[in-house]
Amino acid sequence: MRTEICEMFGIEFPLLAFSHCRDVVAAVTNAGGMGVLGAVAYTPDRLEEELSWIDRQVGGRPYGVDVLVPAKLDLKGTDEAGGGLGAMLAAVPQEHWGFLRDLFERHGVPLPDFEAARRSTARGVGSQVTEQGATDLIDVSLAHPIRLIASALGTPPPRMVEAAKSAGVPVAALVGTAEHARRQVAAGVDLIVAQGGEAGGHTGEISTMVLVPEVVDTVAPIPVLAAGGIATGRQMAAAMALGACGVWCGSVWLTTEEAETPPHVKAKMLAATSRDTVRSRSRTGKPARQLRSAWTDAWEGPDSPGSLGMPLQMVVAEGAMRQIDRVAASGNEGARELANYFVGQCVGLMNTVRPARQVVYDMVQEFTDALDRLNALSGTGSGDGPAPS
Amino acid sequence: MRTEICEMFGIEFPLLAFSHCRDVVAAVTNAGGMGVLGAVAYTPDRLEEELSWIDRQVGGRPYGVDVLVPAKLDLKGTDEAGGGLGAMLAAVPQEHWGFLRDLFERHGVPLPDFEAARRSTARGVGSQVTEQGATDLIDVSLAHPIRLIASALGTPPPRMVEAAKSAGVPVAALVGTAEHARRQVAAGVDLIVAQGGEAGGHTGEISTMVLVPEVVDTVAPIPVLAAGGIATGRQMAAAMALGACGVWCGSVWLTTEEAETPPHVKAKMLAATSRDTVRSRSRTGKPARQLRSAWTDAWEGPDSPGSLGMPLQMVVAEGAMRQIDRVAASGNEGARELANYFVGQCVGLMNTVRPARQVVYDMVQEFTDALDRLNALSGTGSGDGPAPS
Numbered sequence: 001m002r003t004e005i006c007e008m009f010g011i012e013f014p015l016l017a018f019s020h021c022r023d024v025v026a027a028v029t030n031a032g033g034m035g036v037l038g039a040v041a042y043t044p045d046r047l048e049e050e051l052s053w054i055d056r057q058v059g060g061r062p063y064g065v066d067v068l069v070p071a072k073l074d075l076k077g078t079d080e081a082g083g084g085l086g087a088m089l090a091a092v093p094q095e096h097w098g099f100l101r102d103l104f105e106r107h108g109v110p111l112p113d114f115e116a117a118r119r120s121t122a123r124g125v126g127s128q129v130t131e132q133g134a135t136d137l138i139d140v141s142l143a144h145p146i147r148l149i150a151s152a153l154g155t156p157p158p159r160m161v162e163a164a165k166s167a168g169v170p171v172a173a174l175v176g177t178a179e180h181a182r183r184q185v186a187a188g189v190d191l192i193v194a195q196g197g198e199a200g201g202h203t204g205e206i207s208t209m210v211l212v213p214e215v216v217d218t219v220a221p222i223p224v225l226a227a228g229g230i231a232t233g234r235q236m237a238a239a240m241a242l243g244a245c246g247v248w249c250g251s252v253w254l255t256t257e258e259a260e261t262p263p264h265v266k267a268k269m270l271a272a273t274s275r276d277t278v279r280s281r282s283r284t285g286k287p288a289r290q291l292r293s294a295w296t297d298a299w300e301g302p303d304s305p306g307s308l309g310m311p312l313q314m315v316v317a318e319g320a321m322r323q324i325d326r327v328a329a330s331g332n333e334g335a336r337e338l339a340n341y342f343v344g345q346c347v348g349l350m351n352t353v354r355p356a357r358q359v360v361y362d363m364v365q366e367f368t369d370a371l372d373r374l375n376a377l378s379g380t381g382s383g384d385g386p387a388p389s
Numbered sequence: 390m391r392t393e394i395c396e397m398f399g400i401e402f403p404l405l406a407f408s409h410c411r412d413v414v415a416a417v418t419n420a421g422g423m424g425v426l427g428a429v430a431y432t433p434d435r436l437e438e439e440l441s442w443i444d445r446q447v448g449g450r451p452y453g454v455d456v457l458v459p460a461k462l463d464l465k466g467t468d469e470a471g472g473g474l475g476a477m478l479a480a481v482p483q484e485h486w487g488f489l490r491d492l493f494e495r496h497g498v499p500l501p502d503f504e505a506a507r508r509s510t511a512r513g514v515g516s517q518v519t520e521q522g523a524t525d526l527i528d529v530s531l532a533h534p535i536r537l538i539a540s541a542l543g544t545p546p547p548r549m550v551e552a553a554k555s556a557g558v559p560v561a562a563l564v565g566t567a568e569h570a571r572r573q574v575a576a577g578v579d580l581i582v583a584q585g586g587e588a589g590g591h592t593g594e595i596s597t598m599v600l601v602p603e604v605v606d607t608v609a610p611i612p613v614l615a616a617g618g619i620a621t622g623r624q625m626a627a628a629m630a631l632g633a634c635g636v637w638c639g640s641v642w643l644t645t646e647e648a649e650t651p652p653h654v655k656a657k658m659l660a661a662t663s664r665d666t667v668r669s670r671s672r673t674g675k676p677a678r679q680l681r682s683a684w685t686d687a688w689e690g691p692d693s694p695g696s697l698g699m700p701l702q703m704v705v706a707e708g709a710m711r712q713i714d715r716v717a718a719s720g721n722e723g724a725r726e727l728a729n730y731f732v733g734q735c736v737g738l739m740n741t742v743r744p745a746r747q748v749v750y751d752m753v754q755e756f757t758d759a760l761d762r763l764n765a766l767s768g769t770g771s772g773d774g775p776a777p778s
Contacts, residue, residue, distance in 0.1 A: 003766050177664060178737075198596035206663045207587035207596040209618040209627065210734040214663055229598040238598065238627035240766060241759045274595045274603055275566060345599040348567075370630045371763055377392050377629060378760055 004223040005246035008170065008191070009034050009062045009147055013364055014246025015236065016193075016225060017356070018066055018150075022050045023258035026057035027356035032364075036064040036150055036248075039137045047137055051144040064148030064172075065141040067134045067160075088315060095305045096316050103298050104320075107334030112323035135159060142167045148191070150174065152202060155187040174227065174248075176204025176211070178218040185219050192219050193248045196228025200251045200344035202288045203228065203279065208239065216243035231346035233366025237374070251344040256356040264328045265291070265341045266353070274348030283321070283342070285313030291347070293340035295324070393612040394635035397559065397580070398423050398451045398536055402753055403635025404625065405582075405614060406745070407455055407539075411439045412647035415446035416745035421753075425453040425539055425637075428526045436526055440533040453537030453561075454530040456523045456549075477704060484694045485705050492687050493709075496723030501712035524548060531556045537580070539563065541591060544576040563616065563637075565593025565600070567607040574608050581608050582637045585617030589640045589733035591677045592617065592668065597628070605632035620735035622755025626763070640733040645745040653717045654680070654730045655742070663737030672710070672731070674702030680736070682729035684713070 005014040015033035019025055025035030037054065039047050047065075054063055104111050138149060138160055149156075149164045150172040164171045170190040175181045181192050194215035196208025206214075208228040216224045226239030227248035236247045254261045255269050268291055278292040282299030285308055290296065299307055307313045321339075328335035354362070394403040404422035408414055414424030426443065428436050436454075443452055493500055527538060527549055538553045539561040553560045559579040564570045570581050583604035585597025595603075597617040605613045615628030616637035625636045643650045644658050657680055667681040671688030674697055679685065688696055696702045710728075717724035743751070 001767055178662070196596060196598065198599055206734055206737075207585060207598065207618055209585065209597045209624055210587055210663050210737060213621060213623060214737055229596055232602060234602060234630055234632060235598060237630035237763065241623055241626035241630050241763055243623060243759075243762075245766070273567070274599050345595055348595075348599060348603055367767075370632075371767055373632075374626065374630055374760055375764070377634070378390055378757075 003240075003245040005191075005225065008223070011062060013360065014225075014240075015360060015363060016064070016148075016246065016248045017253055017360075018248060018250040019253045019259075021253065021258055021260040022054050022057075024253045024256060024356045025063055026054050027256075027258060028253075028360055029054075029058045029061045029063045031357040031360035033360050034062050034064065034147070036066050036148060038066045039141065040066070040068040042137070044136045044140045047140045051141065051146070055144060060145070062147035064150060065137070065146050066150040066152065067137050067141075068152050088312065092308065092312055092315055093305070096308065099298075099303075099305050100316065100320055103295075103338070104323075107294060107338055109324060109327050109332060109335045109338065112319060138163060142169065148172055150193065155183055156189065158187075161188040172225070175215065177206060178211075178214045181215045181219050181224075185222055189222075191223055191225065193225045193227050194244070195248070196226075197279070198289070198345040199228035200277070200289050200347075201342040202284070202286050203344075204287075205279075209242070212239060212242040212244050229344055229346045231344075231349045233363040233368070234370040235346075236363055237367050237370035241374075251346050252350060252359055253356055254341065254343055255350045255353055256359060257353055258356050261341060262325050262329060262339070264336050265325070265339055268293075268336075268339065269341070269343060269347050269350055270353070272343075272347045272350075274345045277343060277345055277347060281307035281313060283313070283317045283340075285310035288342055289344055290342045291340040294334075294337040295321075295340050392629075392634035394580075394614065397612070400451060402749065403614075403629075404749060404752060405453070405537075405635065405637045406642055406749075407637060407639040408642045408648075410642065410647055410649040411443050411446075413642045413645060413745045414452055415443050416645075416647060417642075417749055418443075418447045418450045418452045420746040420749035422749050423451050423453065423536070425455050425537060427455045428530065429455070429457040431526070433525045433529045436529045440530065440535070444533060449534070451536035453539060454526070454535050455539040455541065456526050456530075457541050477701070481697065481701055481704055482694070485697065488687075488692075488694050489705065489709055492684075492727070493712075496683060496727055498713060498716050498721060498724045498727065501708060527552060531558065537561055539582065544572055545578065547576075550577045561614070564604065566595060567600075567603045570604045570608050570613075574611055578611075580612055580614065582614045582616050583633070584637070585615075586668070587678070587734040588617035589666070589678050589736075590731040591673070591675050592733075593676075594668075598631070601628060601631040601633050618733055618735045620733075620738045622752040622757070623759040624735075625752055626756050626759035630763075640735050641739060641748055642745055643730065643732055644739045644742055645748060646742055647745050650730060651714050651718060651728070653725050654714070654728055657682075657725075657728065658730070658732060658736050658739055659742070661732075661736045661739075663734045666732060666734055666736060670696035670702060672702070672706045672729075674699035677731055678733055679731045680729040683723075683726040684710075684729050 003014045011034050012032035017028035017033055017035045020038040025037045028035040148170055152174040161171055172191040172193055173184040173189045174193045174195050176195055194212045196211050197203050197205045212226045223245045225246045225248040226244035230247050230249050231252040239247050253259055255266055276292050277289050278296050279287045279289045280296045281287055282296055324335045324338045328339045392403045400423050401421035406417035406422055406424045409427040414426045417424040537559055541563040550560055561580040561582055562573040562578045563582045563584050564573055565584055583601045585600050586592050586594045601615045612634045614635045614637040615633035619636050619638050620641040628636050642648055644655055665681050666678050667685050668676045668678045669685045670676055671685055713724045713727045717728045
């Protein structure tokens with residue numbers, strides 16, 4: 001295919017795959033798309049290992065890295081600038097720990113070592129969602145032959161844009177409104193990912209169908225990828241009819257053979273319909289779409305103390321969720337009810353387990369079929385479909 | 390074009406236009422699409438007049454009628470079966486009337502004659518959203534050469550389906566989930582309108598991008614129209630790439646020259662971005678997307694008594710909104726802040742006033758351009774775009 005994205009990255013099919021799983025990243029890159037590793041969960045040392053592994057798999061083919069740089073953190077009273085790990089912990093109200101204990105008891109899930117979980121989570125959060133944390137990950141990434149740095153949740157810090165530009169690496173940013181897209185372009189971003197509210201993870205409320213043409217018109221001639229709800233080739237064709245020059249998919253990889261998703265979560269996703277997600281603050285403190293589960297029901301319910309901001313809600317939630325997944329893996333029913341994961345509404349279309357490369361091949365074929373059908377309906381179909389070249 | 394919808398109705402371009410305004414219905418039909426008159430606001434006598442007018446305008450070209458048949462009314466204690474108009478009024482808590490009075494006072498809007506408004510609204514509601522009311526409107530409609538009856542909010546009553554079928558008129562139903570689509574097909578519906586959560590009016594939460602392919606796969610070979618967020622030809626091309634054989638648009642007509650929309654509301658829509666809508670129960674008792682305004686803010690706010698069910702919330706809201714529009718028309722600022730209207734997220738794409746026929750012509754051209762672009766990107770573009778034929 002001949003889109004700006006194919007030219008920018010030297011790829012055959014303008015499909016970018018966001019994944020926390022290095023196997024998915026390498027598989028998509030090797031199948032003709034481009035994998036983008038979600039680095040937020042990694043320490044710099046671990047990221048170094050992951051990227052070295054990917055380098056060995058892809059033989060010089062392009063891949064990227066995604067970091068999370070929130071524009072605004074809710075660090076009231078935590079003295080984050082002073083390195084206040086303890087302060088961050090102290091800032092979580094006792095009410096929230098109490099709510100968590102009750103929730104675990106009600107579902108028959110043994111309590112984790114909360115103190116250890118809190119410390120490790122606070123440390124992780126400190127290195128993940130702060131500017132310093134993101135900068136460390138970017139420094140590691142730029143020492144590898146990456147072809148893209150993507151950032152979510154706000155305009156990238158000038159230092160990040162400068163470092164990427166002097167390394168010749170394009171910068172992409174995820175946006176949920178046309179206004180945010182305008183700001184990202186002003187901050188020097190090379191590529192906009194317009195992500196509709198049906199997407200998994202942190203997301204706004206404007207749907208992909210409306211957001212993509214709005215953003216395309218707003219930032220032209222900057223290229224735009226469409227994201228949100230896209231798991232098939234016909235949706236990819238739709239996104240490109242809207243003016244995108246490619247797509248960014250995250251959810252669809254979560255049920256692939258390679259995915260990092262725990263088996264009990266993968267089973268939930270395969271069974272879920274498109275109604276089974278909810279946009280909730282209960283995992284990170286910012287609205288993020290995820291599987292609806294006993295966890296989200298409890299936090300959104302009448303007895304909830306309410307979610308804290310980011311990153312404090314992550315301090316509360318992430319240690320708890322690790323324990324839930326650990327216990328669910330051994331068959332605990334209550335833990336399985338609580339377990340959830342970030343995923344978009346397209347979870348309703350994710351009904352089989354396939355290798356990641358097969359997902360790419362299927363999307364290529366579905367894209368071609370959708371375009372053939374459109375041409376036939378509009379009265380110009382030759383019967384010979386265009387083949388991605 | 391050659392879609393099942395074009396063949397079913399003998400139209401050139403598979404664009405159905407839902408509107409409460411007879412001028413829009415006739416204009417779209419005469420421009421090569423098909424208008425569908427929203428009949429819910431009309432008495433049977435008034436509907437008779439409107440349809441006779443349309444008959445004179447369209448010279449035998451096809452048009453349709455849409456009625457609202459809610460599957461479930463919240464008539465607890467109102468003895469609706471006994472014709473309990475008074476009971477329906479009595480069932481509205483005093484708290485809600487009080488909230489309304491305060492809201493009007495706070496915005497400097499003179500109070501309407503609430504008693505008269507209540508009686509006329511309750512009478513209107515009684516004839517509008519009940520099965521008997523819908524049946525009366527259908528009887529009037531079937532005496533005209535209509536080519537489609539559409540129903541929203543639940544499976545159509547068997548009597549409606551039978552009457553339409555014996556008149557040779559196809560029945561369409563709006564759905565927001567694949568499961569509802571399955572039920573509609575079981576009830577004998579000929580055409581499904583899959584309406585995403587970004588749509589104006591009563592709507593679910595699944596986005597058009599995800600819902601359309603789901604519904605298409607669920608009800609095949611029943612034809613599916615896509616609705617929700619669609620106001621341009623590139624979105625129409627996107628919807629058809631998803632598997633729809635045409636589109637159903639409602640919002641886009643509200644800023645046309647012909648539209649029934651009051652000028653102060655039209656001005657709000659032209660200025661609105663895609664962020665300026667909200668899905669709220671505050672007008673009808675069921676979640677309906679509309680312009681965000683001081684009205685929706687108040688009903689969704691902390692001092693709200695909460696919306697009642699359908700139809701009681703309509704009894705509260707519709708008389709109030711008529712007064713708001715009346716007062717807003719004379720320049721009252723508070724009333725203009727309160728004024729709102731049902732509209733989808735595509736309001737952000739509605740930035741100019743055009744004649745309805747021009748909207749159709751523009752969508753034809755944009756559709757062609759989008760398809761040309763897709764073909765060019767995929768490497769098979771000839772440069773000569775397909776023309777709708």
